Each structure stands twice: as structure tokens, then as C-alpha cells.
Amino acid sequence: xxxxxxxxxxxxxxxxxxxxxxxxxxxxxxxxxxxxxxxxxxxxxxxxxxxxxxxxxxxxxxxxxxxxxxxxxxxxxxxxxxxxxxxxxxxxxxxxxxxxxxxxxxxxxxxxxxxxxxxxxxxxxxxxxxxxxxxxxxxxxxxxxxxxxxxxxxxxxxxxxxxxxxxxxxxxxxxxxxxxxxxxxxxxxxxxxxxxxxxxxxxxxxxxxxxxxxxxxxxxxxxxxxxxxxxxxxxxxxxxxxxxxxxxxxxxxxxxxxxxxxxxxxxxxxxxxxxxxxxxxxxxxxxxxxxxxxxxxxxxxxxxxxxxxxxxxxxxxxxxxxxxxxxxxxxxxxxxxxxxxxxxxxxxxxxxxxxxxxxxxxxxxxxxxxxxxxxxxxxxxxxxxxxxxxxxxxxxxxxxxxxxxxxxxxxxxxxxxxxxxxxxxxxxxxxxxxxxxxxxxxxxxxxxxxxxxxxxxxxxxxxxxxxxxxxxxxxxxxxxxxxxxxxxxxxxxxxxxxxxxxxxxxxxxxxxxxxxxxxxxxxxxxxxxxxxxxxxxxxxxxxxxxxxxxxxxxxxxxxxxxxxxxxxxxxxxxxxxxxxxxxxxxxxxxxxxxxxxxxxxxxxxxxxxxxxxxx
Amino acid sequence: xxxxxxxxxxxxxxxxxxxxxxxxxxxxxxxxxxxxxxxxxxxxxxxxxxxxxxxxxxxxxxxxxxxxxxxxxxxxxxxxxxxxxxxxxxxxxxxxxxxxxxxxxxxxxxxxxxxxxxxxxxxxxxxxxxxxxxxxxxxxxxxxxxxxxxxxxxxxxxxxxxxxxxxxxxxxxxxxxxxxxxxxxxxxxxxxxxxxxxxxxxxxxxxxxxxxxxxxxxxxxxxxxxxxxxxxxxxxxxxxxxxxxxxxxxxxxxxxxxxxxxxxxxxxxxxxxxxxxxxxxxxxxxxxxxxxxxxxxxxxxxxxxxxxxxx
Numbered sequence: 001x002x003x004x005x006x007x008x009x010x011x012x013x014x015x016x017x018x019x020x021x022x023x024x025x026x027x028x029x030x031x032x033x034x035x036x037x038x039x040x041x042x043x044x045x046x047x048x049x050x051x052x053x054x055x056x057x058x059x060x061x062x063x064x065x066x067x068x069x070x071x072x073x074x075x076x077x078x079x080x081x082x083x084x085x086x087x088x089x090x091x092x093x094x095x096x097x098x099x100x101x102x103x104x105x106x107x108x109x110x111x112x113x114x115x116x117x118x119x120x121x122x123x124x125x126x127x128x129x130x131x132x133x134x135x136x137x138x139x140x141x142x143x144x145x146x147x148x149x150x151x152x153x154x155x156x157x158x159x160x161x162x163x164x165x166x167x168x169x170x171x172x173x174x175x176x177x178x179x180x181x182x183x184x185x186x187x188x189x190x191x192x193x194x195x196x197x198x199x200x201x202x203x204x205x206x207x208x209x210x211x212x213x214x215x216x217x218x219x220x221x222x223x224x225x226x227x228x229x230x231x232x233x234x235x236x237x238x239x240x241x242x243x244x245x246x247x248x249x250x251x252x253x254x255x256x257x258x259x260x261x262x263x264x265x266x267x268x269x270x271x272x273x274x275x276x277x278x279x280x281x282x283x284x285x286x287x288x289x290x291x292x293x294x295x296x297x298x299x300x301x302x303x304x305x306x307x308x309x310x311x312x313x314x315x316x317x318x319x320x321x322x323x324x325x326x327x328x329x330x331x332x333x334x335x336x337x338x339x340x341x342x343x344x345x346x347x348x349x350x351x352x353x354x355x356x357x358x359x360x361x362x363x364x365x366x367x368x369x370x371x372x373x374x375x376x377x378x379x380x381x382x383x384x385x386x387x388x389x390x391x392x393x394x395x396x397x398x399x400x401x402x403x404x405x406x407x408x409x410x411x412x413x414x415x416x417x418x419x420x421x422x423x424x425x426x427x428x429x430x431x432x433x434x435x436x437x438x439x440x441x442x443x444x445x446x447x448x449x450x451x452x453x454x455x456x457x458x459x460x461x462x463x464x465x466x467x468x469x470x471x472x473x474x475x476x477x478x479x480x481x482x483x484x485x486x487x488x489x490x491x492x493x494x495x496x497x498x499x500x501x502x503x504x505x506x507x508x509x510x511x512x513x514x515x516x517x518x519x520x521x522x523x524x525x526x527x528x529x530x531x532x533x534x535x536x537x538x539x540x541x542x543x544x545x546x547x548x549x550x551x552x553x554x555x556x557x558x559x560x561x562x563x564x565x566x567x568x569x570x571x572x573x574x575x576x577x578x579x580x581x582x583x584x585x586x587x588x589x590x591x592x593x594x595x596x597x598x599x600x601x602x603x604x605x606x607x608x609x610x611x612x613x614x615x
Numbered sequence: 616x617x618x619x620x621x622x623x624x625x626x627x628x629x630x631x632x633x634x635x636x637x638x639x640x641x642x643x644x645x646x647x648x649x650x651x652x653x654x655x656x657x658x659x660x661x662x663x664x665x666x667x668x669x670x671x672x673x674x675x676x677x678x679x680x681x682x683x684x685x686x687x688x689x690x691x692x693x694x695x696x697x698x699x700x701x702x703x704x705x706x707x708x709x710x711x712x713x714x715x716x717x718x719x720x721x722x723x724x725x726x727x728x729x730x731x732x733x734x735x736x737x738x739x740x741x742x743x744x745x746x747x748x749x750x751x752x753x754x755x756x757x758x759x760x761x762x763x764x765x766x767x768x769x770x771x772x773x774x775x776x777x778x779x780x781x782x783x784x785x786x787x788x789x790x791x792x793x794x795x796x797x798x799x800x801x802x803x804x805x806x807x808x809x810x811x812x813x814x815x816x817x818x819x820x821x822x823x824x825x826x827x828x829x830x831x832x833x834x835x836x837x838x839x840x841x842x843x844x845x846x847x848x849x850x851x852x853x854x855x856x857x858x859x860x861x862x863x864x865x866x867x868x869x870x871x872x873x874x875x876x877x878x879x880x881x882x883x884x885x886x887x888x889x890x891x892x893x894x895x896x897x898x899x900x901x902x903x904x905x906x907x908x909x910x911x912x913x914x915x916x917x918x919x920x921x922x923x924x925x926x
Contacts, residue, residue: 439738
């Protein structure tokens with residue numbers, strides 16, 4: 001009579017089996033590990049390097065608990081942090097400069113789970129220690145920069161056309177250009193339009209002055225660009241740090257949050273993130289042979305020796321055509337169906353480019369990417385920070401036509417094009433940023449937090465399970481089983497989404513457990529009520545589920561509303577809590593309604609006569 | 616086991632006017648406590664610097680204070696955190712020119728002067744602008760949550776129920792915040808999350824009672840609305856108590872064993888759950904009743920029932 005449709009029971013069992021598999025890696029916990037990647041950014045393919053590293057460690061009796069290649073990187077898992085750190089020093093000493101070594105956490109799950117591609121939830125900074133930085137991008141400063149550049153371009157353009165002006169001044173809302181007479185102003189308007197056609201020009205009522213202003217859309221675009229530029233720049237620098245699971249994300253209108261798990265030296269990291277990058281455009285030199293210059297180490301007069309991305313030598317002229325300061329935008333695009341990078345220069349850069357391309361049509365031109373990086377070097381046993389400039393030719397292409405402030409770089413694959421646009425944007429002068437929030441959580445506090453959080457979860461759950469079993473007897477045990485299913489399903493979802501587990505997240509799981517049990521209580525109380533009214537056990541079960549349904553539904557929808565609003569407004573810890581709370585409500589509805597009915601149907605569904613229900 | 620062997624017959628609605636007075640007093644008291652004691656807001660909201668450190672022995676609080684004062688920080692609070700060895704140092708927000716790194720480094724060296732093997736467990740530097748935004752965002756989140764819930768309840772029940780639910784819901788955060796003002800416990804981001812969770816929980820509870828009211832109105836045609844509300848609360852009383860015990864078990868475990876970082880969260884929920892129990896039973900139903908909820912509001916549409924025209 002209360003038989004639950006077989007397909008629904010099977011669906012529930014199937015979902016739970018999948019969830020159990022996905023959640024399983026979380027059961028094994030995580031251990032300190034080292035992640036080795038190749039310095040040149042290439043991936044490890046064979047196992048030669050792995051065997052080599054393992055042999056090195058074995059000599060020092062620092063054998064890892066597990067060692068394997070994953071995603072082109074070597075992962076070594078150790079039993080504790082001291083072993084992990086000693087191993088790092090040993091590997092570095094045995095083969096200096098061959099690997100980028102990052103400390104990380106690796107799952108203790110057995111091999112077959114890893115080979116299935118299943119991963120545990122990553123731990124948030126508050127549970128594993130690390131650095132959390134929030135940068136604020138000075139978006140107003142970015143707009144001001146644009147106006148300053150416009151002001152300079154206007155002066156240049158007017159002087160070139162020999163138009164006398166009284167003043168060119170940038171203000172809050174735009175640039176004001178004042179002339180001595182109306183005729184000059186009228187003539188100047190055309191010139192100024194030519195500088196940047198996107199800027200709105202308005203003559204004053206007397207006609208002596210022209211006010212150039214950016215539209216709100218342009219301002220917004222400029223601000224977004226500034227933030228995007230900084231995210232790209234920070235992202236590149238964070239990647240260079242070699243911290244695994246680091247993240248750079250936009251936060252709100254004008255902030256960027258950087259998370260660096262496991263990193264402890266805040267001052268060093270902040271310096272490294274502040275490193276600058278820029279670019280230069282130079283003509284390829286036809287005087288001398290690049291190979292020869294590389295062999296002798298002497299570049300011919302007036303040239304400079306560079307290497308391209310593949311390490312091949314390139315000879316460029318010493319005279320710079322355009323520097324990174326003159327770059328205003330770079331986007332990846334397509335030209336005649338070929339991937340390309342569209343670059344925009346300011347007026348000065350455009351003029352220089354125009355002159356150069358007119359004079360050097362058909363000749364090759366190179367783009368040099370310059371990065372200043374701070375590295376730690378061992379010097380007489382002491383760690384010393386050294387500024388290292390890395391210069392690399394990222395593109396050499398023939399000048400196919402005359403161009404000025406806008407041009408395309410072609411001859412790249414689509415991915416290379418996107419990469420180059422990103423690099424150029426990152427390298428260009430970005431809007432000023434400053435740190436508004438900086439949090440550092442030590443590893444011991446992280447361990448404390450996770451230990452206590454998990455302990456509270458265990459104690460709370462066991463106490464709740466006992467209470468339910470005592471109060472509702474066998475039905476209580478079923479409720480406990482359903483609760484366990486709920487936690488497994490919730491864990492599976494969070495693992496699947498790649499959500500990081502944080503302390504508020506653990507609190508959210510606990511609250512979900514505490515509130516999920518309400519659905520079962522609603523159903524059971526309803527069943528007891530029906531029995532009190534003298535209804536038969538089978539009918540009581542049926543009525544219990546039916547009548548409790550609307551209360552469970554409405555109650556959970558309203559809590560879900562609170563959870564979703566919390567998620568959309570929250571940052572950091574609040575967001576983590578809100579995600580768990582919201583997902584928890586969905587899993588609660590699924591397990592309490594489908595799960596409970598499946599199990600109860602299994603026990604009592606097909607029985608015709610039940611004298612008493614264990615509720 | 617069973618706490619309630621039969622449906623109790625308490626007359627909850629008879630005392631609702633007294634409950635309004637109590638609720639008003641609680642809200643006024645909470646505001647007064649916040650005005651007099653002030654909320655001990657964490658750096659999350661005020662901006663500033665927090666450094667948690669562990670000494671090897673019992674922490675010398677006065678010595679630490681003096682060391683920090685001589686390092687140039689006069690407005691500093693130093694207190695124990697969790698144990699006698701652990702301390703929490705708090706400094707006001709940084710000026711524009713100060714770099715977060717320089718300040719934390721200076722504090723660290725001051726602490727090292729007190730105990731050379733001190734271990735820095737956590738440092739947090741938050742700009743004042745971050746905190747201000749958070750307060751605004753928190754308020755917005757609360758307002759939007761309340762508005763959406765009002766709409767949902769008005770749609771699923773009637774607007775009178777929505778108003779009752781929202782008034783009861785607004786009442787609960789006041790209780791929690793009042794307790795934090797009185798005890799001086801730190802009100803941080805996780806506590807704010809707990810307060811918002813209490814709002815969700817409060818609505819949850821109210822809905823369960825309202826759901827029963829909606830169910831009872833059509834079957835209790837002769838009774839007064841007051842009797843219907845009383846019966847609904849009484850019939851759900853067993854469930855209310857059991858659910859509260861279940862949730863409290865978990866939340867108390869969080870408070871007792873979750874460590875210093877989760878203590879505030881646990882307390883906020885414990886207080887919140889108690890407040891919710893009271894408000895969902897007395898305030899929400901009382902307001903819905905006094906706004907004139909009657910059979911007509913929740914009767915199934917008359918047109919749907921066929922008229923019996925047989926003799």
C-alpha cells in the first residue's frame with residue numbers, strides 16, 4: 001500500500017551510489033605534498049624525471065608515501081610537514097633550477113580513486129593556512145590616466161597643425177581646450193576629432209573653448225579595462241609564484257581578491273606580486289647574423305641580441321619604436337579568418353608607428369616582452385633578493401602595410417593570440433592598485449580549526465543520532481540514515497563544484513544537519529498524529545508524507561531565499577556558508593522526501609497488516 | 616518515546632498582547648544595549664589590524680601592551696584568546712601611508728621582545744573602506760531577504776501572514792545582536808552569517824505554523840480565528856519542541872567544541888533558535904490574527920465545490 005515506485009527507489013539508490021563515490025576521497029584526508037613542474041612551463045610526459053626524483057629522496061631516506069605524475073606535474077606526498085620541507089630542500093639541492101617546487105596538499109586516497117579522477121574538496125585558507133589579499137584598483141586613477149594621455153595628445157596634435165591654443169587642461173569630467181579666437185577653435189575641433197573620434201567634443205557658447213568629455217559608457221569601459229588588466233597581471237604573477245590552487249578573482253566593483261594557500265611569507269609575496277612588466281616594439285636589424293652574434297656574444301653596433309619564445313636568437317635595432325607606456329589596449333581578434341591580436345596605441349605611439357611603417361614597408365618588426373622579477377638567490381649562504389629583467393621576443397612579423405595607432409599582429413595560433421593579448425594587456429601600464437585587506441593564517445591555526453570543526457561536527461551528529469534513535473526508535477534510525485545520505489550528497493556536490501571547504505562551510509554543514517532533521521520530524525509527528533486519530537498504520541504513513549509535504553516545501557523555499565540572497569551579497573566566509581546552506585536545502589528536500597519514502601516503503605510498503613509502527 | 620501524548624490545549628493567542636509588549640521591550644532593550652555597551656565589532660567591519668599569537672608560557676598581557684606602546688601603538692587592545700597562552704592584539708585602522716606589512720612586522724618584533732619564541736598564528740589587516748561596504752551590504756542583504764520572503768508568503772498564504780512572518784523575523788536578529796552587545800562578544804563576519812541564517816530559520820518555523828493554520832481553517836468552520844490559531848500552534852507544538860532540541864544539540868556542539876573561531880557563530884544560533892521559537896509561536900501568529908485573518912482568507916474557492924441541488 002505504501003510501496004514506493006521501484007524506479008524512484010532505484011533512482012535514489014543510484015544517486016546515492018554516485019554521490020558516495022564522489023564524496024569518498026574526502027574520507028581519507030589530505031597530507032602535505034610537493035608539486036614539481038618544469039621551469040619552462042612544459043609538461044612532464046614520461047616517468048624518467050619521477051624516477052630520478054624518487055631516487056634522490058630515497059638516498060636521504062625521505063621516501064614519499066606516494067609519487068606520481070598528474071596533469072603533467074610530479075606530485076610527491078609525505079607523511080608530515082617537516083619531511084615535506086626537508087624533501088623540498090633536498091630536491092632543490094640535487095638539481096638546482098630544474099624544477100619549480102610548490103608546497104601543497106594531496107589526498108591520501110588510494111590510487112584507484114585518484115585514477116578515476118575523483119578529488120576531495122580543497123581546503124580553504126582558514127583550514128590550511130595561507131595568505132589572502134584584496135587589492136583595490138584605483139579606477140578613478142585609470143580614468144584620470146586616460147584624460148592625461150588625451151591632454152598630451154591634444155597638445156601634440158594642435159602644435160603639429162600649428163594651431164595656437166591658450167590652454168589645454170584636464171579636469172574631473174574631461175579636457176578643456178581654450179583658444180584666443182573662434183576661428184582657431186573651429187579649425188581645431190576637426191583636428192581634435194581626428195585624435196580620438198570616440199571622445200565627445202562640445203564647443204562653449206562663446207565658441208572660444210572646446211570641452212572634450214568621455215561618455216559614461218567610455219568611463220565604465222575604461223574602469224573595467226583597468227580591473228581586467230590588473231587581474232591579468234596579478235594572475236600571471238601568481239602563476240609565476242608556483243603556488244598550487246592559487247586564485248585571483250574579481251570581487252565587487254573594483255577589487256581583486258588573491259588567495260595563496262600554504263604560503264606564509266607575506267612580505268615576500270607582496271613584493272613579487274608587485275613586479276612590473278612592459279613591452280617594446282623594435283625593428284629587426286638586417287646588419288649582421290643573429291646566430292653569429294649569439295655564438296660570439298657580440299651584437300653588431302646599433303643592435304641588441306634577444307631570444308624568441310623558442311630560444312632562437314633574434315637581432316633587433318637598438319632604437320625603440322614604441323614602448324609599453326604608449327599601449328592603450330590589446331585584444332585577440334580575427335583578420336581574414338586568421339587569428340590576430342589588435343593593438344591600440346596612444347597618439348604619440350601612433351605617429352611613431354606611422355613614420356616607421358612608411359619607411360620600412362615589408363621589413364620585419366619584433367615585439368619584445370619585458371618583465372622585471374624579484375628572485376631569491378643564495379649568496380654566501382644568505383638569501384638575497386635580486387631584480388631580474390627577463391626580455392623575450394614574442395613576435396616577429398613583416399610590415400605588410402602602413403599603419404599608425406591601430407594594428408594587428410598575425411601569424412599566431414588562436415591560443416597564442418589570446419595569450420599575447422593577455423600578456424600585452426598585463427604588460428601595459430595598469431591602473432594603480434593598493435592592498436585594502438590582508439589576512440595571513442598560520443598553518444597551526446589552520447590545523448586547529450579543521451580539527452575542532454570536524455570534532456564539533458562528529459560530536460554534534462552523534463548526539464543528534466542518539467536523540468533521534470531514542471525518540472523515534474526505528475523511524476529515528478531511518479531518519480539518521482537519511483541524514484547521513486544528506487551529508488554524503490552535500491559533500492559530493494561540494495566536491496563536484498570544486499568548492500573549497502572553509503570553517504563557515506563546516507558550520508553550514510552542521511546547520512544543514514540540524515535543520516534537515518526537521519523534515520523527518522515533520523513527517524513522523526504527522527504519522528503519530530494520524531495514529532492517535534485511530535488511522536491504520538499504513539494510512540498513517542501515507543497521510544504523514546502527504547500532509548507534511550506542503551510545510552516542508554514552503555519552509556525550505558523560504559530558507560533557500562535567505563541562502564541565495566546571502567550568497568549574492570556575501571564575500572569570503574559568508575559566501576562559503578551560503579553555498580553550503582543553499583545546496584544543503586536542495587539535498588535535504590531530495591533525501592528527506594525521496595530517501596525516507598524509499599526506505600520506509602522498503603520496510604513496510606508491502607506489508608498488509610502492521611499492528612504497530614516503531615515511530 | 617513521546618513528550619506529548621495528546622495534543623495540548625494551551626491558549627497561546629490569549630497572551631499575544633502581553634507578548635507584543637515583551638517583544639517591544641526586547642527590541643528597545645537590544646537597541647539600548649547597543650547604544651550603551653556598543654557592539655564589539657570585529658575588524659571585518661571596523662577595519663584595523665588583528666594579530667593572534669601563541670606564547671610558549673602564560674601570556675604576559677601587560678608586558679605585551681607596554682611593548683606595543685613603546686613601539687608606537689597607543690590605541691592597542693591585548694587580550695587572551697581561547698587559552699592563557701594565546702593572545703589577540705588589535706590595532707585601529709591604518710592611515711593612508713602605512714603599509715600593512717610594515718605594521719605587522721613591527722608588531723611581531725614587539726611581541727618577540729616579550730617572548731622570543733612567540734608564534735604568530737594569524738594576522739589580519741582590513742582597510743576601513745572594506746568594513747563600511749560590508750555594513751551596507753549586510754543591511755541590503757537583510758532588506759532584500761525580508762522583502763522576498765514577504766512576497767513568497769503573501770503569494771503562498773495571504774499578505775496578513777506575510778506581515779506577521781516578517782515582523783517575527785525582524786524581531787529575532789534584535790535579540791541576537793542585543794545578546795552580543797550585552798556579553799561583549801566579538802561580532803564578526805561569521806556571526807553576521809549566523810544572524811542571516813536565523814532569519815531563514817525564523818521564517819522556516821513560522822511557515823510550519825501557518826501551514827497548519829491554512830489546513831485547519833476549512834475544517835474548523837464554527838470556531839473563531841483565535842481558536843484556529845491556538846489549535847494550529849498546539850498541534851505543531853510537539854514538532855516545534857523536538858526540532859528545536861535536535862537543532863540545539865548540533866549548535867551547542869558547535870559552540871562547545873568548534874573552537875574560538877566558531878564560538879560566536881554557535882552562540883548567535885543558540886540565542887537565535889530560542890528567539891525564533893518564541894517569535895514564530897506568539898508574534899507571527901498574533902500579528903496575522905490581529906490583522907484580521909479569518910476563514911474567508913484561506914477558504915478554498917467556493918466555485919470549485921459543486922452545488923448540491925437535489926431535493
